[in-house]
Amino acid sequence: MQPVVSLPGCGARTAEKLAARGIVSVQDLWLHLPLRYEDRTRVVPIRSLVPGEPAQFEGRVEAVESGFRFRPQLKVAVSDESGATVLLRFFHFHRAQVAAFAVGRRIRCYGEVRPGAHGLECVHPSYRLLGDDRNEPLPDGLDPVYPAVEGVGAPTLARLIGAAIARLPDDAAPELLPPELRARLGLPGLREALAVAHRPPPETDLAALAEGRHPALRRLILEELLAHHISLRRQRIALKAEGAQPLRTHGRLAERLLATLPFSLTAAQRRVFAECRADLAEPSPMLRLVQGDVGSGKTVVAALAALLAVEAGRQVALMAPTELLAEQHLANFRTWLEPLGVRVQWLAGKLAGRARTAALEAIADGSAQVVVGTHALMQAGVVFHDLALAIVDEQHRFGVHQRLALRDKGASGSQVPHQLVMTATPIPRTLAMTAYADLDVSVLDELPPGRTPVQTVAVSAERRAEVVARIRAACAEGRQAYWVCTLIEDSDEVEAQAAQTTYERLAAQLPELRVGLVHGRLKAAAKQEVMRAFKARELDVLVATTVIEVGVDVPNASLMLIENAERLGLAQLHQLRGRVGRGAAASSCVLLYQPPLSAMARERIEAMRASSDGFFIAEKDLELRGPGELLGTRQTGLAAFRVADLARDAALLPAVRECADLLLAEAPERADRLVARWVGGAARYAGA
Known part of the structure; x- marks a missing residue:
C-alpha cells in the first residue's frame, strides 16, 4: 500500500x-x-441562465461598485454579446480584488444565479479573469x-x-x-x-451520479455496503468468541416484579423477554437489539432482563443519550425495583461533590446493583465491581466508541458483559439485516392495551387561529398540549429564536394558560426544570423544538401540534406524534403545514394520516427516501459511509448479503482486503 x-x-x-x-x-x-x-465544459450565454441552476458564463465587466455603509459589499456588473447583464455580489473581498475588476476586463464565472432587485445576480461565484484571447480552453470533463x-x-x-x-x-x-x-x-x-x-x-448523467443510480456509483456503493456488512459479521463472531458469564437463575425477582405491575405484559413483551433470557443463559455474550414502536414497552423488558443479572449477584448499567431520558428510566426503575430490595444508583454529569463520590464508591463495591445514567457512565473514574449486562437506550444516538467504552467497563479476561440495545425507531427488515448484522433483532410489534390511537390531521398554516382555539379547548378540559417548532436550518440558535417567537405569541393569545418553553440552547438544568413542571401539570402548553422527540412521557398530554410539518421526514414526525396518546384520553396530532405542499411532502403527510404503525411508517419512509434518517445521526454501529446511503440503496442489500456469504465461505482473504479497503481501522468499533 x-x-x-x-x-x-x-x-x-x-x-x-x-x-x-x-x-x-x-x-x-x-x-x-x-x-x-x-459542469465547466461549456459557457452559457447570460440571457440563457436559469435561476437556481448552476452554470458557467463569461462576459466583460461593465461597472464596479464597492461600499461599506451597512456591511462590506462589492458589486460587479458583467454583460456579454447576448446583450444581457448579470450582477456579481461579494460580501467578503479585499482591495486587490476590487482593483482587478477593471471595466472592460473579460471574466469567466461559475455559480448559481437568482432573481435580484434589478435582474439576475450571482452571490460569491467562483471566477477567473481572462486575457483578450477569445479561445480560452475549457475542461473536457466535469x-x-x-x-x-x-x-x-x-x-x-x-x-x-x-x-x-x-x-x-x-x-x-x-x-x-x-x-x-x-x-x-x-x-x-x-x-x-x-x-x-x-x-x-x-x-x-449528473442526476444518475448524484442519486447513486449510475452503474459506476452502484458498483462502489455495493462494495462499501459489503465491506461494512462483512465487518459487522466478523465483529459478531469475534465478540461471541470472547465469552460471557452465563446468567442462569430461577427468575424469582422477575416474577415478583410481574406480580406487582399494574398491567399485564403483551404477548410481544413476553416473547422478547424469553429471547433475552435464553441469550443471558449462554456462555457467550448476548448481542440483542430490541426495536419497538413508541410506547410498546421496551423499558419493562429491559427491567426484567436487569433483574436476571441482579439475581445472579451481578451489576447492570443502563445508559441513555440525554439526562431527560435517563431520569425517566431512573424513575421507572426505582418505582419497580427498589420495593424488591434492589438498589438503583443514578450517575450523570451534573452529579458532583459528596453525592458523586458516594455513587462511585457504591458502583465500585457492588452495592449499587443497577446503575442508570448518561455518557458519565463511560468516564475514566467509573469502575464497576462486576458489570454483567450493559443496556443502551436509543443506541443510534451514541457513537460506536462510546458504546465500546461502556462494554469495556465489564471486560474481564476473555469475558465481556452481555449487551441489550433498544431503539424506538422502527427499522425495515431489509435495513435491520444489514445495519445490525452484529446483533440479533427482537421486535415489539404490539402496543399495550389501553393505549388509544392518535388521530392525525393536516391543517394549513392559514388556519392557525383555529388551532390555537383547539389548544384552548383541550386545556380547558384539563389536558396539556405540545407545540413543536421545526426549522430547516441546522442551527440551535435559529431554532431557539423561532421557538421564542412562537412562545411569546402563544402566551399573548392564550393569557389564561400557563405556557412553557424548552429548546436546545437552554442549559440542562433549565431544560429539566421546564420538563418537570410540564409533567407535574404546572404548565398547560409546552413550546419546544425537536429536542422533545425522544423519551418524554407525559400521559396527560393529549394534543401535539407540529409546525412546518412538511419539512420533517416520516420517522421524525412519527417520533414526535408518539409523545401523545400515552394515556387513556383520546389524543390528536395536528400537522401544521405551509402551502403549497410538494408531492413528496403531501405523500408523507398522507402516510401519517393513514397509519400509526411505526413499521409501516418506516417502510414508507424508506420508499419515499425522505430526509428523516431511519438510523439516526450516526449510522448504527457503522463508520460513516463515503458513498452508500442505507435508505436510498436498500435494493442492493439482498445482493450484499449473498455476496458476503460467498466471500466468507470461498474467499475469506478477499473479504479481509475489502474490509481493509473501506473500513480500515474502524473495523474494531463496528460491533460495539
Whole structure:
C-alpha cells in the first residue's frame, strides 16, 4: 500500500493533515469520492441562465461598485454579446480584488444565479479573469467537488487525488467482487468505476451520479455496503468468541416484579423477554437489539432482563443519550425495583461533590446493583465491581466508541458483559439485516392495551387561529398540549429564536394558560426544570423544538401540534406524534403545514394520516427516501459511509448479503482486503 507522501507535491505536513481525516494511503485517496460535480465544459450565454441552476458564463465587466455603509459589499456588473447583464455580489473581498475588476476586463464565472432587485445576480461565484484571447480552453470533463480536508486547499486535494487515480493498477489487480455477481448486476470493474466517479465525461448523467443510480456509483456503493456488512459479521463472531458469564437463575425477582405491575405484559413483551433470557443463559455474550414502536414497552423488558443479572449477584448499567431520558428510566426503575430490595444508583454529569463520590464508591463495591445514567457512565473514574449486562437506550444516538467504552467497563479476561440495545425507531427488515448484522433483532410489534390511537390531521398554516382555539379547548378540559417548532436550518440558535417567537405569541393569545418553553440552547438544568413542571401539570402548553422527540412521557398530554410539518421526514414526525396518546384520553396530532405542499411532502403527510404503525411508517419512509434518517445521526454501529446511503440503496442489500456469504465461505482473504479497503481501522468499533 503506497503512502500519500509518495505522490508528487505531498509533503509531510500535508500528509499529516490528510492522516487526521483518515487518509494515509493512495488507496484512501481513490475512495475520497466527490460530493457533487460542476459542469465547466461549456459557457452559457447570460440571457440563457436559469435561476437556481448552476452554470458557467463569461462576459466583460461593465461597472464596479464597492461600499461599506451597512456591511462590506462589492458589486460587479458583467454583460456579454447576448446583450444581457448579470450582477456579481461579494460580501467578503479585499482591495486587490476590487482593483482587478477593471471595466472592460473579460471574466469567466461559475455559480448559481437568482432573481435580484434589478435582474439576475450571482452571490460569491467562483471566477477567473481572462486575457483578450477569445479561445480560452475549457475542461473536457466535469469538475469534482470533494469533501473538505482541514488544512488542505481544494486545488491541492484535487491534484493529489488526480495523481492517485493515475496510479490505478490494471482492473484485475484491485478487483475483489465475484465476476458472476458483477455480470448479473451489470456493474463495471473497480478501475472504471473510480475513473468515472472522479472524472466523469461531459455526457455523463449528473442526476444518475448524484442519486447513486449510475452503474459506476452502484458498483462502489455495493462494495462499501459489503465491506461494512462483512465487518459487522466478523465483529459478531469475534465478540461471541470472547465469552460471557452465563446468567442462569430461577427468575424469582422477575416474577415478583410481574406480580406487582399494574398491567399485564403483551404477548410481544413476553416473547422478547424469553429471547433475552435464553441469550443471558449462554456462555457467550448476548448481542440483542430490541426495536419497538413508541410506547410498546421496551423499558419493562429491559427491567426484567436487569433483574436476571441482579439475581445472579451481578451489576447492570443502563445508559441513555440525554439526562431527560435517563431520569425517566431512573424513575421507572426505582418505582419497580427498589420495593424488591434492589438498589438503583443514578450517575450523570451534573452529579458532583459528596453525592458523586458516594455513587462511585457504591458502583465500585457492588452495592449499587443497577446503575442508570448518561455518557458519565463511560468516564475514566467509573469502575464497576462486576458489570454483567450493559443496556443502551436509543443506541443510534451514541457513537460506536462510546458504546465500546461502556462494554469495556465489564471486560474481564476473555469475558465481556452481555449487551441489550433498544431503539424506538422502527427499522425495515431489509435495513435491520444489514445495519445490525452484529446483533440479533427482537421486535415489539404490539402496543399495550389501553393505549388509544392518535388521530392525525393536516391543517394549513392559514388556519392557525383555529388551532390555537383547539389548544384552548383541550386545556380547558384539563389536558396539556405540545407545540413543536421545526426549522430547516441546522442551527440551535435559529431554532431557539423561532421557538421564542412562537412562545411569546402563544402566551399573548392564550393569557389564561400557563405556557412553557424548552429548546436546545437552554442549559440542562433549565431544560429539566421546564420538563418537570410540564409533567407535574404546572404548565398547560409546552413550546419546544425537536429536542422533545425522544423519551418524554407525559400521559396527560393529549394534543401535539407540529409546525412546518412538511419539512420533517416520516420517522421524525412519527417520533414526535408518539409523545401523545400515552394515556387513556383520546389524543390528536395536528400537522401544521405551509402551502403549497410538494408531492413528496403531501405523500408523507398522507402516510401519517393513514397509519400509526411505526413499521409501516418506516417502510414508507424508506420508499419515499425522505430526509428523516431511519438510523439516526450516526449510522448504527457503522463508520460513516463515503458513498452508500442505507435508505436510498436498500435494493442492493439482498445482493450484499449473498455476496458476503460467498466471500466468507470461498474467499475469506478477499473479504479481509475489502474490509481493509473501506473500513480500515474502524473495523474494531463496528460491533460495539
